[in-house]
Amino acid sequence: MQGWVKLYRELLDKPIWLLSTSNQRSILIAILLLANHSENKWEWKGKPFVVKPGQFITSADSLAKKSGRGITRQAVRGAMQRFTKLGFITSETTNTNTLINVVNWGSFQVKENETTSETTNEQPSDNQRTTTNKNDKNDKKKDKLKEPAVDYKKIVDYLNSETGHKYHTTDKTRGMIHARIAEGFTEHDFGMVIHYKSLEWKDNPDMQQYLRPKTLFSAEHFDDYTNEARAAASKQQRQDTSEPPVLTPEEGSARQADYMARLEKQYAKEGESNE
Known part of the structure; x- marks a missing residue:
């Protein structure tokens, strides 16, 4: 040319x-x-x-x-x-x-x-x-x-709720999330990766260091993590006929609120019995 x-x-x-x-x-x-x-x-x-x-x-x-x-x-x-x-x-x-x-x-x-x-x-x-x-x-x-509008904070908040960490929504994290969204991934995919990788690595101290945005959301790993999470979700749905697992930041926040409400009720009942 x-x-x-x-x-x-x-x-x-x-x-x-x-x-x-x-x-x-x-x-x-x-x-x-x-x-x-x-x-x-x-x-x-x-x-x-x-x-x-x-x-x-x-x-x-x-x-x-x-x-x-x-x-x-x-x-x-x-x-x-x-x-x-x-x-x-x-x-x-x-x-x-x-x-x-x-x-x-x-x-x-x-x-x-x-x-x-x-x-x-x-x-x-x-x-x-x-x-x-x-x-x-x-x-x-x-x-x-x-x-395209992406709720970066909600994704990071969900990561924190699933892992117990306190990551912040930095410019680098926003850039990584946006790059993955631009490649065709969805916020639902982020929820799946966060949920299943946190379950997989929960009791493995050697893998805890990888439960952070720069690893989970990187171009090098995210595609593989998404495929693994989808396979895990499909397997769990075949084994469990009840409600599907929490996969999105919104559902994660709702589940956490429900869990805290049930804990408060349990503590209240225990306090009444001790009296």
């Missing part, structure tokens, strides 16, 4: 960059580089298709290879889910290929901006700096992409 694309510095301040993993950032740049600058003829769904500027047809395997060494198909799928939620792209997938469309491609890749840039470069340096500052202000007026 030939040519170039514009990459605005404002991207550094946007959530889609700040809260993305390094792999997701590589995939984002690859998408920008692969998008067509002008109309191009291609085949889509077995028929001739005109690919418009900002669009391109690819596959998960191909996009993974273009994104760099170590990028997997799963990472590509997770990144595309995240970028779709943030309104950066739309996509349509068949059995073999995916049509990706970069939303608002024309608003930051149009040729009119190139003319403005060339004219500005011929002006004195003071005027050039003034023009640049104005452009920066105009760029900041654009609507910022919104991140």
